[in-house]
Amino acid sequence: MLLKAVLELLLVPYNYSEKISITEVVYGTKRVLHQKKGRKESEYMRYYETLYLINPELAEEDCRGVIDKFNSLIEKNKGVVVKVDEWGKKTLAYQIKKFDKGYYVLQQYCGEPGLLTELHRGFNLDDKILKYQTIKLSDNADPEALKPKTEAGEAETGDEAKPAEEVSHDQDSEKVKDQEGKNGIQ
Incomplete structure (x- = not known):
């Protein structure tokens, strides 16, 4: 099997842009680098x-x-x-x-x-x-992907984030009141 792979490498024209080791040919695999989001x-x-x-x-x-x-x-x-x-x-x-x-x-x-x-x-x-x-x-x-968002995009996310913080704060205070009521603390 190894001999077959070596002969395959020798007989096939060599493509300099694509480097494949003998072990990769033997196992029939080929590494693909940088295959993120379909980019080259x-x-x-x-x-x-x-x-x-x-x-x-x-x-x-x-x-x-x-x-x-x-x-x-x-x-x-x-x-x-x-x-x-x-x-x-x-x-x-x-x-x-x-x-x-x-x-x-x-x-x-x-x-x-x-x-x-x-x-x-x-x-x-x-x-x-x-x-x-x-x-x-x-x-x-x-x-x-590394470029910062536009100012309009940041303003929209900033406005949406503030009410969410207030809601979570109110929910926390309600939980504390419920726990105080269960423990008999007023």
């Missing part, structure tokens, strides 16, 4: 989070310009910006390039590994960036 592997990207510190002596508009520059760099390299949190100026734990403070920006985005090298190259070349750190959150992320 190429539609998934790596999910990254980068925290970078901008020179605190820059004005707010200049900081916004630096953030926009890196957002456009991500999009230019076929990436998707998921979320940008500006934490503002904060005191550093230790001095970095003779600065005691830094303008913190936390950015989440999806992209291919090549995007990361271009982004880090941009951070290293820009004098306005004091320090940066990137971590990989996920190997296979769907950028559309």
